[in-house]
Amino acid sequence: MxxxxxxxxxxxxxxxxxxxxxxxxxxxxxxxxxxxxxxxxxxxxxxxxxxxxxxxxxxxxxxxxxxxxxxxxxxxxxxxxxxxxxxxxxxxxxxxxxxxxxxxxxxxxxxxxxxxxxxxxxxxxxxxxxxxxxxxxxxxxxxxxxxxxxxxxxxxxxxxxxxxxxxxxxxxxxxxxxxxxxxxxxxxxxxxxxxxxxxxxxxxxxxxxxxxxxxxxxxxxxxxxxKHLDGNCHVYVDAQVDMALALKVTDNAKTQKYSPCNAAESLLVHAAVAGEFLPKIGAMWAAKGVEMRCDPRGQALLKDVPQLQVVPATEQDWSEEYLAPIVSLKVVDSLDEAIAHINRYGSHHTDAILTENHPNAMRFLREVDSASVMVNASTRFADGFEYGLGAEIGISTDKFHAxxxxxxxxxxxxxxxxxxxxxxxx
Amino acid sequence: MxxxxxxxxxxxxxxxxxxxxxxxxxxxxxxxxxxxxxxxxxxxxxxxxxxxxxxxxxxxxxxxxxxxxxxxxxxxxxxxxxxxxxxxxxxxxxxxxxxxxxxxxxxxxxxxxxxxxxxxxxxxxxxxxxxxxxxxxxxxxxxxxxxxxxxxxxxxxxxxxxxxxxxxxxxxxxxxxxxxxxxxxxxxxxxxxxxxxxxxxxxxxxxxxxxxxxxxxxxxxxxxxxKHLDGNCHVYVDAQVDMALALKVTDNAKTQKYSPCNAAESLLVHAAVAGEFLPKIGAMWAAKGVEMRCDPRGQALLKDVPQLQVVPATEQDWSEEYLAPIVSLKVVDSLDEAIAHINRYGSHHTDAILTENHPNAMRFLREVDSASVMVNASTRFADGFEYGLGAEIGISTDKFHAxxxxxxxxxxxxxxxxxxxxxxxx
CATH class of the missing domain: 3.40.605.10 (Aldehyde Dehydrogenase; Chain A, domain 1)
Structure with missing residues (x-):
């Protein structure tokens, strides 16, 4: 023709x-x-x-x-x-x-x-x-x-x-x-x-x-x-957090399935809990073969976890949608730093805070500029069926219309x- | 620079x-x-x-x-x-x-x-x-x-x-x-x-x-x-109508102000009331110097109105936004014909039906594909302040987002x- x-x-x-x-x-x-x-x-x-x-x-x-x-x-x-x-x-x-x-x-x-x-x-x-x-x-x-x-x-x-x-x-x-x-x-x-x-x-x-x-x-x-472009989704583990909940939700967000756009690709952990949280999640992920690309503080806290693949993160890693058993990790000193990092490097798809602090939860919801913002839930829930829409024609990473x-x-x-x-x- | x-x-x-x-x-x-x-x-x-x-x-x-x-x-x-x-x-x-x-x-x-x-x-x-x-x-x-x-x-x-x-x-x-x-x-x-x-x-x-x-x-x-493009707004006078209301609203929609985008530019009148309605609105508009561009049936009904400027409508007139004391006129035989005409020639801005027939009012509201659809009200009301928005950044003639x-x-x-x-x- x-x-x-x-x-x-x-x-x-x-x-x-x-x-x-x-x-x-x-x-x-x-x-x-x-x-x-x-x-x-x-x-x-x-x-x-x-x-x-x-x-x-x-x-x-x-x-x-x-x-x-x-x-x-x-x-x-x-x-x-x-x-x-x-x-x-x-x-x-x-x-x-x-x-x-x-x-x-x-x-x-x-x-x-x-x-x-x-x-x-x-x-x-x-x-x-x-x-x-x-x-x-x-x-x-x-x-x-x-x-x-x-x-x-x-x-x-x-x-x-x-x-x-x-x-x-x-x-x-x-x-x-x-x-x-x-x-x-x-x-x-x-x-x-x-x-x-x-x-x-x-x-x-x-x-x-x-x-x-x-x-x-x-x-x-x-x-x-x-249109739906990248899903570079973050989980931020705040300073005041239920450790068991944080481990369970972070693990689910990253490893329940690696290929969906709502799987977590980047982990931010508050310095106050990084010393306890990171070796534990590292041990879980060592068993699943998840590679962790870390900032220097994260790397120091994870270096002794047996079998865990720990490599230094490059600037490029913060923007990456791996869709694979790889995660980037950064230790942060404040909620502000976490929000700024997500808004700068994220893809405005889905990001979650794990916290027991109510003001922090509310600030995260309001200030993170993403299509889905979550408190104490796995990013994997970002889906038309899970949200009760009954059906999904697509996912929009734009702000206009839908x-x-x-x-x-x-x-x-x-x-x-x-x-x-x-x-x-x- | x-x-x-x-x-x-x-x-x-x-x-x-x-x-x-x-x-x-x-x-x-x-x-x-x-x-x-x-x-x-x-x-x-x-x-x-x-x-x-x-x-x-x-x-x-x-x-x-x-x-x-x-x-x-x-x-x-x-x-x-x-x-x-x-x-x-x-x-x-x-x-x-x-x-x-x-x-x-x-x-x-x-x-x-x-x-x-x-x-x-x-x-x-x-x-x-x-x-x-x-x-x-x-x-x-x-x-x-x-x-x-x-x-x-x-x-x-x-x-x-x-x-x-x-x-x-x-x-x-x-x-x-x-x-x-x-x-x-x-x-x-x-x-x-x-x-x-x-x-x-x-x-x-x-x-x-x-x-x-x-x-x-x-x-x-x-x-x-x-974006806001044309405002080719219609008033449709239905077969069952309060004649005094129809004259008052039609006149307001066309002549209260000629330059706004929500002023009426085209008048559709059901054949059952055209014989009574048209000479009356024609007399009002003769006094105001409004030129009427008519289909043959409309022209026949208006030709004896003293001082009224009546000219034949061309195909182009049905799409025109005059923003002036000019109106196009067509006599129609049914609500279906009115709706089809508006959806074909209109600019999807604001269109009104004047009727006492409830099913016709509801069909008009649903089937006319315009940003504002009205029953028994002047098209001139299509405005952010009149709608209670408190302020208006603009008017959209698109369907997407706003x-x-x-x-x-x-x-x-x-x-x-x-x-x-x-x-x-x-």
Whole structure:
């Protein structure tokens, strides 16, 4: 396809999505829930029928020499299909965010002014590998009354097409426009370029994938982007702390899973407790093979822990998102130093203080400039499901519009409603 | 100044604003209010001292042959100074939006999850002519705990510098960082280009001025923009309507003032009432010299109104923001047709239905895709003060982040707070 043809295809999809979005915005809650339940039913009844398409992607990935974890992420196993079907049912069971009117208040002029929650319109979702994202994005679009244009990875194209056909069938069964969820059917990468430069087609772009993808999209987009970059999360162990709690939570934040963005990457410990805390956490991490990159004071306190890998930290380490059994460590002399360090080197994702001191807890909550700030809890809780959003379309490391885990509400905006009885301005 | 020098100056201001923003975010409510009250006091006590600086701008504008209304907008009259001083006092009296925690709820894991309102950080404000915007922007920045970088029009540079010195004195008196409000002191237009391309310096840009300025900034900005483009506002007179109310509100929406963005530019009338309504509104507008650009049915109903200027509407008229005694008119056969017309040709700013039919009112509120939707009230009410925001930093015609009139809350974002007692993820 030539670039002009491709641009025409994207423009055509955009116009169809725009038209469908008007119908979706006005769709009854019952119809949206019916589509979600139909989709859950179809996923289960057509699970076997999805396999040949999925097998094509898996075989191509194996032939192309993709790593075993990458190939695994492509597979639509019965367990994954059941999980996404349950996800559709859970979203159907959630309250409809659309149409909610809040803060409707009478003004001195006689008019009543409030705000109504409405869909954003059309969102574009650009994602890599896992085909279940197709169903997650579609189900969030349906419930939030948006239309969406999906662009999955080329390595999952056959699986995505098969899943998308089920979405279309579910929409039609519920009397909703099939064009409300569209899939870019070409694997030409230039399609992404056209999509993210089309404010007339999409109101917001949500990329999910590697940092390279997200940086490229942020740089080139001509529409707003809900983007998720680094997760350099900190745990700060304060001077007044329950030692058992501090060990348990710090260990969980770092080692419960190494790859998620909400895993801790950097540990700050107040000098008053470092002498007791560090050898203990060091012993736990020696057993798990966690490498500790330390400032000089930390290194001195850890050097005698048997089997522990202790190396000096470089300036670069303070900014690093390892996603691995590695942690940076700094001993600090005050809460102020900890907050300043986090705001300077962190990625504004998720940071936790472990403390028994109430004023310190409150200052940390207020002054640490991150999407999630925690007291006495593991950073691993920073997640749409754990926060009770019911579903998560992505995580935002920006401050504008939505911050942190983004659920249905992040796909909406508030418009003003004014109810009068013939009032005019004097 | 060379471009490199200018870039260094903007970078320096950005770094200073960033540092000040951390202090402003943590500033006590009392200190912020003290600064606002000090600013009000200084404006009044230094009103006479501001005059020589203001006179320089006014004289230069007159010498440059600016129009009388443009020159008038530059003048810091005693009335304008009193108005902005009162504005500072009103903002001081408002509740502090910062630190508010909402929806703090216990999750099954034991953690409590809520959201805390925090400042965005640093906003950039780019505005033309009226120097009182300097005080409005500064006072909103102070109350919302943000830092800001202001760039006023070159024609008001001496007035802006004099006003800004008062802001700095007020900040220092309250123990807040003087760098929290900075003013670009060069009139070189390239400074704007550097500012809007510096995400490390500013979190959001708010332009206020002509459409040319706003389009240029939106196109070139590398940071989010809260922008206000057209106000092509509609009044739709439904089939079931109180005729006296419809005449009063329609007339107010169009003629109470022609230049504001929330004045009506287009009138849609249901065919069932057009025969009665149009000759009456036509007679009112003939007296006021309002030109009506009509579809054929409207023209037929208005052709016999004495003195009324009736001309055929072109396709272009449906999209026009006249800001003048001109209105476009279309007779429609249904609510559906009215909604479709507004969503197609409108600018998503403010649209009103005049009706006694409840289902129609509710459908209009939900289905018209505009920042403000109104029932039985004049579009002229679409304004931050009328909505009870206490102050208005701008109006957004976008859907992302803030929509419609933007007050203090539009300068904030919500971060997640998690309170635990040692919970970890399993």
């Amino acid at each position: 030539t670039s002009t043809d491709l641009q025409a295809v994207v423009a055509h999809m955009g116009a169809a999505a725009r038209a469908a979005s008007t119908k979706m915005a006005a769709a009854p809650t019952a119809a949206k829930n019916q589509a979600l339940l139909a989709l859950a039913r179809l996923l289960r009844s057509e699970a076997a029928a999805l396999q040949p398409a999925n097998a094509k992607d898996v075989e191509a990935a194996q032939a192309a020499g993709l790593s075993a974890p990458m190939v695994d992420r492509l597979k639509l196993t019965p367990k994954i299909i059941e999980t996404v079907a349950e996800g559709c049912e859970q979203i159907a069971a959630m309250p409809d965010p659309i149409g909610e009117i809040t803060n409707l208040r009478r003004r001195p002029t006689g008019i009543s002014v409030g705000q109504m929650r409405v869909p954003l319109g059309v969102f574009g979702m650009i994602y890599e590998s896992r085909p279940n994202v197709t169903i997650e994005a579609a189900s969030l679009a349906i419930k939030s009354g948006n239309a969406c244009i999906l662009r999955g990875g080329s390595e999952a194209i056959h699986s995505n097409l098969a899943l998308w056909k089920l979405v279309q069938a579910a929409l039609v069964e519920a009397g909703l426009p099939a064009d409300a969820v569209q899939l870019v059917q070409t694997t030409d990468r230039a399609a992404v370029g056209h999509l993210i430069a089309s404010p007339e087609a999409v109101d917001v772009i949500i990329p999910r994938g590697g940092k390279g993808l997200i940086e490229r999209i942020s740089r080139e987009a001509k529409v707003p982007v809900i 911050r942190g885990p983004v659920g249905l509400e992040g796909l909406t905006s508030m418009k003003w409603v004014v109810l009068g009885q013939g009032e005019v301005r004097g | 060379t471009s490199t020098d200018l870039q260094a100056v903007v970078a320096h201001m950005g770094a200073a604003a960033r540092a000040a923003s951390t202090k402003m975010a943590a500033a006590p409510t009392a200190a912020k209010n003290q600064a606002l009250l000090a600013l009000a006091r200084l404006l009044r006590s230094e009103a006479a001292a501001l005059q020589p600086a203001n006179a320089k701008d006014v004289e230069a504008a007159q010498a440059a042959g600016l129009s009388a209304p443009m020159v008038d907008r530059l003048k810091l009259t005693p009335k304008i100074i009193e108005t902005v001083a009162e504005g500072c006092e009103q903002i001081a009296a408002m509740p502090d939006p910062i630190g508010e925690i909402t929806n703090l709820r216990r999750r099954p894991t034991g953690i409590s999850v809520g959201q805390m309102r925090v400042p965005l950080g640093v906003f950039g404000m780019i505005y033309e002519s009226r120097p009182n915007v300097t005080i409005e922007a500064a006072s909103l920045a102070i109350k919302s705990g943000n830092a800001c970088i202001l760039r006023g029009g070159s024609e008001a540079i001496h007035s802006n510098l004099a006003l800004w010195k008062l802001v700095q004195a007020a900040l220092v008196e309250a123990g807040l960082p003087a760098d929290a409000v900075q003013l670009v002191q060069t009139t070189d237009r390239a400074a704007v280009g550097h500012l809007i391309a510096s995400p490390e310096a500013v979190d959001v840009i708010i332009p206020r001025g002509g459409k040319g300025l706003i389009e240029r900034i939106s196109r070139e900005a590398k940071v989010p923009v809260i 929509r419609g009139p933007v007050g203090l809350e539009g300068l904030t974002s919500m971060k997640w707070v998690v309170l635990g007692q040692g919970e970890v993820r399993g």
